[in-house]
Amino acid sequence: MRDVAQLASCGKSYVSDLELGKRTPTADIARVLDHALGAGGELIALADRRPDADPLAQADALQRGLLEDFTAGPLTDAGVDEVEYTVARHGRATRYRAEGELLPELLADFGDLRLRLAGRQGAPVRKRLLIAAAQMSGLMALTLLKLGDARSRAWWRTGRTAAAAADDRATLAWMYAQEAYQLYYSTDIEGAVELAARAQVLAGGLPCVGPALAAPLEARALARLGRRDEAAAALTAAEVALQRLPAEDQVGSAFGYSESQLRFHAGNAWTHLEETARARVEQARALELYPESDHMDRALVHLDQAMCLAADGDAAAAAQYATNTVVGLAPSRRSVLIIYRANDVAARVPEARAVSEVRVLREILALPPGDGTNGGDQLGDRGGH
Template identity: 45%
Template sequence: MLSEGVMSPALLDDWEASVLHYGYRTRDTPSPRLVADLTAELADLRLAMGRHRSASALPRLALAAACMSGMVCLTLIKAGDRQAWRRWGRTARHAATEAADGPALAWTTAQEAYGYYYAGDMPGAVACARSALGATRAPSVGRALAAALEMRAHAAMGDSRAAMQALSTAEQTHERLSGAALAASAFGYAESQLRFHAGDALTQLGDTAEARTELDRALELCSPDDYTDWALIRLDQAACVVRDGDADAGIGYAASTLLSLDGAKRQGIITTRARDLLAGLTPAQQASRAAREFGGLLGDTTGTKETPA
């Protein structure tokens, strides 16, 4: 309990356990529900920090705030809320700085980098990713995430050499991770994520043969419950099929991917990626029945925008 400005070690442990719990929930919980739960937890955490003055416990509370705010940022990025993720990203980064935790600062800054990437600001994504890499030299999930994001941003800009250099950094960092740092959690960087990110970069660079190898392995390792990565992997596979000359088959595979998700889970970056796939077709391919039906399916995903409750 809280009294006279003192927080028990058990309550501090409870906050840290709650952070880890939410880290796993980011993989399978629709964005509106997760943002609502996280923001409610953060309101309680701010109250606790306001009442507590212990110099030994405040860094742990600040770290919990950084992690929870970073998860809100991550969730809003997935939902496609381009204004809100910036505010939460800044809050997470400031809390990590207050906690004086280099790996946490790398992780929170990497979340911001993903926001720039999915907003289409590739130079901004690269700059932010490099800032995350500079936050700590020790192997960490934040460094792995940042290097992989830098790779994807360079690939989106067509810079194959820079993309492969960043991939090397991501792979080297990943090799030095262990235990919970490899878990399928917001605070882990599993092999499925590394293979997905490499495959995504290769898809953007047009190297479909290598991309297929990476994406096949990613899908093999990724649980369908981890629905965002699972769907994006499949959409990249669909893009490879389209690039290799069978647009109808690729679009059909993309459609089956969307149809496997309910409306709340389709929203945000999944729908955006699917629209990019459709927009990349030639006029003749867009005139096909499969493409027209896919366009209709995408129109059905434009309901309520995912924003905090």
């Protein structure tokens, strides 16, 4: 038998043949190859493969091998266009698909993108791929946030690193604006204001999504802090940023920003300031503009309407409206963010004054995940809209 060094030197081609089913090694050879290549037992598993093995498993292995072959060299313009289209498609899907459905596809396509980044690419292509990687990292973070998973925090760092490596201010501003929502919903309100402000500074006057997304978030955070005049000024900045945004960026996508979102965010700011008449005007306009398929933001607008009812002293109506909003959503769409906001409504009424509608709402929100809600007790893990 050849020694370990010799096997390691020819190991790559040998493993490729194994994956394609061209060779069936003995268990002894597989163990030596495992040791030499650090494969962790994977080759021993391959050694057990027989010609009559599961054809679907062989198809998977063939697909992976072909993909690695196709991505080993420089990408064509068509190849980069395909990557960017895939990222844009996922960005649009965030507006109407449940997070649990979207995550497996994000993971698969991000794995393909990583292979392309590892290939030999020229500087212009590599920059475009880095921007795509930053955007996909942001989508991963947003999806994990909505699922209540704290691993979202690591993806913000990855995305910022990719955007900085691409030296793209617009993408970096977008990353900071989106990350500001994590802080906002984890009750780090001052931190949310800081990141929203940084997003606007990084944009440096560019007419891009970052400042259009960041300014209304800053307004909402300032409203929660009770700083009314500053919140109003931030809403004015948000109006200006939206007007400057190119039409192709005023779309329903994680990578866009639209009037429907601004009306929702403005209504939310006025709701926190308990200026309910102004809030209701914005809420009504948001619901006119949002498509029925945008389940999350429409539900959040409805919960803001419930908060206005609570602020105006009608606890029963507020609780009933919030209950109807939650139970009207399919279980897969009752994200931790929805439950958190509904809990806000319930918290507006002290226990001593709780009416039957409020008790029903609290009972629904107290159910464990899978029994009608997604729980919602981990505020720090929530995502932002």
